[in-house]
Amino acid sequence: xxxxxxxxxxxxxxxxxxxxxxxxxxxxxxxxxxxxxxxxxxxxxxxxxxxxxxxxxxxxxxxxxxxxxxxxxxxxxxxxxxxxxxxxxxxxxxxxxxxxxxxxxxxxxxxxxxxxxxxxxxxxxxxxxxxxxxxxxxxxxxxxxxxxxxxxxxxxxxxxxxxxxxxxxxxxxxxxxxxxxxxxxxxxxxxxxxxxxxxxxxxxxxxxxxxxxxxxxxxxxxxxxxxxxxxxxxxxxxxxxxxxxxxxxxxxxxxxxxxxxxxxxxxxxxxxxxxxxxxxxxxxxxxxxxxxxxxxxxxxxxxxxxxxxxxxxxxxxxxxxxxxxxxxxxxxxxxxxxxxxxxxxxxxxxxxxxxxxxxxxxxxxxxxxxxxxxxxxxxxxxxxxxxxxxxxxxx
Numbered sequence: 452x453x454x455x456x457x458x459x460x461x462x463x464x465x466x467x468x469x470x471x472x473x474x475x476x477x478x479x480x481x482x483x484x485x486x487x488x489x490x491x492x493x494x495x496x497x498x499x500x501x502x503x504x505x506x507x508x509x510x511x512x513x514x515x516x517x518x519x520x521x522x523x524x525x526x527x528x529x530x531x532x533x534x535x536x537x538x539x540x541x542x543x544x545x546x547x548x549x550x551x552x553x554x555x556x557x558x559x560x561x562x563x564x565x566x567x568x569x570x571x572x573x574x575x576x577x578x579x580x581x582x583x584x585x586x587x588x589x590x591x592x593x594x595x596x597x598x599x600x601x602x603x604x605x606x607x608x609x610x611x612x613x614x615x616x617x618x619x620x621x622x623x624x625x626x627x628x629x630x631x632x633x634x635x636x637x638x639x640x641x642x643x644x645x646x647x648x649x650x651x652x653x654x655x656x657x658x659x660x661x662x663x664x665x666x667x668x669x670x671x672x673x674x675x676x677x678x679x680x681x682x683x684x685x686x687x688x689x690x691x692x693x694x695x696x697x698x699x700x701x702x703x704x705x706x707x708x709x710x711x712x713x714x715x716x717x718x719x720x721x722x723x724x725x726x727x728x729x730x731x732x733x734x735x736x737x738x739x740x741x742x743x744x745x746x747x748x749x750x751x752x753x754x755x756x757x758x759x760x761x762x763x764x765x766x767x768x769x770x771x772x773x774x775x776x777x778x779x780x781x782x783x784x785x786x787x788x789x790x791x792x793x794x795x796x797x798x799x800x801x802x803x804x805x806x807x808x809x810x811x812x813x814x815x816x817x818x819x820x821x822x823x824x825x826x827x828x829x830x831x832x833x834x835x836x837x838x839x840x841x842x843x844x845x846x
Contacts, residue, residue, distance in 0.1 A: 469493045472519035473616050473674050474681055482685075482698055489701055490583035492520040497700040505703040506797040509622045509663060510838075513696035515684050516619035516704060522586030523612040523671060524579040526593075530605035531575055538596060538746050539569065540726060542736035546571045551643045551658060553734055555726055556581075556589060561750020562722040563729065565589050566714060568660060570645040578645065578656065580617070580669070582716050615656075616677040620684065620696070621667030621707075623841065628695050629657070629668055632683050642666070642842040651676055659843060662704065664711025664836055666843040706794050709803060712765055712835025718775060718791045719763055719805055727754035728807070730763045761788065764806055764813045765835035766821075768793070770828030772802045773821045779806055779830060780820050787812040790821065796837060803837050 470492045478484040484495030495517070498505065508514060526535060532543045541554035551570040555563050565585040570578040581589045593609050596602055620629055626637050633650050637657070640646065645658035653673050661667035672680050687695045699707075705715070714720050719729060725747070726732055732740075732755065739745065740755060766773070772793050779788035793804030812819060815834055820827040 470520070472517055473677050474517050474519065477678060477681060478517065478698075484698070484700060487701070490520055491587075492583065494520060495698070495700040497702045498698050500697065502700070502702040502706065503797045505697060505699040506706050508697040509665065509699055509703065509707060510798055511622070512624045513620060513622040513628050514663065514665075514699040514703070514707070515681075515696050516621065516699050517616070517681075518583075518619050518669065519616040519677075520583035521617055522579075522581040522583065522589065523615055523617060524581060524590070524593075525572075525576065525608075525610040525612065526579060527576045527608045527610070528606035529575050530602075530607050531577055534597070534602065534605065534607045535569065535577060535579075536739075536744060537602075538593070539567070540735045540739055540745055540751075541569050542739050543569065543571060543577070545736065545738070548573060549644055549646055551645050551660060553643075555720075555731065555734055556592070557726075557745055557747040557751075558722055559746050560723075561725045561747035561754070563716075563720045563724055563726065564592060564722055565716055566720060566731075568658070570658060572645075585716060612671075614674050615671045616674060617669055617671050618677075618681065618684070619661055619663075619667060619669045621661045621663040621699075622665050622696075624695055625665070625667045626843070628684065628687055629670070631687060632680070633657075637668070639845060640843075641845045650680065662711075662713060663707040664713070664838060664840040664842075665707075666841055703797075705792075706797055709792055709794055709805070710796050710798055710836065710838040711840060712805070712837065714763070714805075715792060724807075725750055725754050725759070727751060728759045728761055728763065759810065761807045761809050762813045763791075764788075764808045765833045765837060766790075766804055766806055766808075766819075766830050767833050767837075768802045768804065768821055768828055768830045770802070770821075771823055773804050773806075773823055773828070773830070778822045779808060780822065780827070781812070782818070782820060787819065798838050803833070805835070808832065 478495045487496045539554045556565040568580045656671040777790040788808035796803045817832040821830040
């Protein structure tokens with residue numbers, strides 16, 4: 452049933468020698484995770500409990516994810532803000548210190564090179580998290596821009612951090628768990644904020660964000676402390692003596708983000724898809740829509756003014772799960788779209804997915820068909836997220 456989630460790891464498979472996160476041995480030998488190639492790394496796709504239990508435990512309590520394969524980048528200097536605004540859609544002028552924003556790394560034709568989270572640490576210092584499968588090309592892209600034209604004379608420094616691990620702690624009990632482990636009270640942190648804290652006398656960065664639709668955090672931890680941190684998270688017990696958290700692999704990470712209606716680069720996003728087609732226009736502020744100043748702006752402006760031919764859409768299908776590449780058609784057989792991601796929803800016990808569907812067939816509740824193994828099955832366009840988001844709002 453979850454074969455596609457097990458195979459998703461091969462999308463960014465590289466022929467190079469696979470890298471390993473600092474917790475590789477812990478995942479494989481202690482947690483008995485099934486390791487697979489993903490984005491140039493050997494990563495756990497699932498643990499002995501299996502995808503469904505991992506998924507539901509995250510929705511009910513806490514899921515732990517090793518996302519250390521993702522890129523952690525510091526961009527600093529008095530020209531760092533203008534530099535980032537040149538190739539992303541982010542409005543960093545209006546972003547407050549300690550606040551984070553989802554943004555898009557753009558190319559000149561208006562497509563998306565990657566999505567990322569940008570945190571303003573100071574007016575001249577930014578913490579950027581980029582996708583694992585894109586980080587090498589992203590870093591090369593940034594450095595190429597920095598070395599071209601007037602940028603080469605600007606005060607900009609790009610620093611990639613391979614020493615820190617990144618652990619996502621996601622779910623309704625995530626804050627309680629981190630409060631217990633770190634010895635703090637994170638209730639004053641709003642969603643999409645970030646701060647540096649002390650853990651065993653070392654600096655860690657705690658960001659309230661995530662990829663599951665739940666409340667949660669991503670914690671950047673020095674290599675010297677990561678095994679201790681991981682063990683404390685995994686061994687924590689509640690008042691009844693039951694475990695609070697479980698480790699979650701790539702398989703359930705994919706079903707969780709699908710239920711939350713979130714994009715996966717290489718599926719819903721690529722270098723030929725614009726933010727408007729991807730229904731991510733909300734990541735572009737009014738100032739940036741009006742003034743532009745970022746690569747690909749002319750295409751984005753055109754799409755805002757004239758509309759687009761296709762849009763990212765959610766769907767439910769009656770029948771087997773619809774997988775990436777499956778053709779979507781009208782009831783008389785005219786193709787109007789294609790599936791980008793699909794899987795069974797453990798929370799809803801229905802088969803859900805995302806697709807690009809031609810306008811106006813993307814209208815909610817439109818009845819279409821998806822072709823699976825040469826047989827058409829009923830498909831209904833649905834609103835996302837499929838499972839309501841529970842992002843934290845401080846009192």
